[in-house]
Amino acid sequence: MRIVGLTGGISSGKSTVSNLFKAHDIPVVDADLVARDILKKGTGGWKKVVSAFGQGILQPDGEVDGPKLGQIVFSNLEKRQFLNRxxxxxxxxxxxxxxxxxxxxxxxxxxxxxxxxxxxxxxxxTKPVIVVWVDPETQLQRLMLRDRMMLETG
Structure with missing residues (x-):
């Protein structure tokens, strides 16, 4: 069995490459989907995160509020590293x-x-590792389109 690595920055086109593999019946294990699964209500990951970050990160249905957790960890390097560990x-x-x-x-x-x-x-x-790359200007445009953001200047 060969495990091929696929990596790349945000809005680089990794999903497009991933979909090409899937279209040729080559399965893709997506670490982001695995991460979402381990945070489902009642799982071990869910329990650890709620214990560490408190009930305030939960939605009314008890599931982890991803954007709320993201705000906490992406604004604080130590908390992000702690969550990763x-x-x-x-x-x-x-x-x-x-x-x-x-x-x-x-x-x-x-x-x-x-x-x-x-x-x-x-x-x-993994071997080989495929790195999906895009120039920074295109990457920023894609990210702004994806998240419906405007670039603030000045």
Missing amino acids: LLAPYISSGIFWEILKLWLKGFKVIVLDVPLSFEAKMDRW
């Missing part, structure tokens, strides 16, 4: 199980889509 074992385990299920189904090539592959040291498990 807290969830890393759950994400790694979730990725492992997804790959195992695909391997058991007989897939010979699996793409592992991890946005921060090198930072998370996931690149050591």
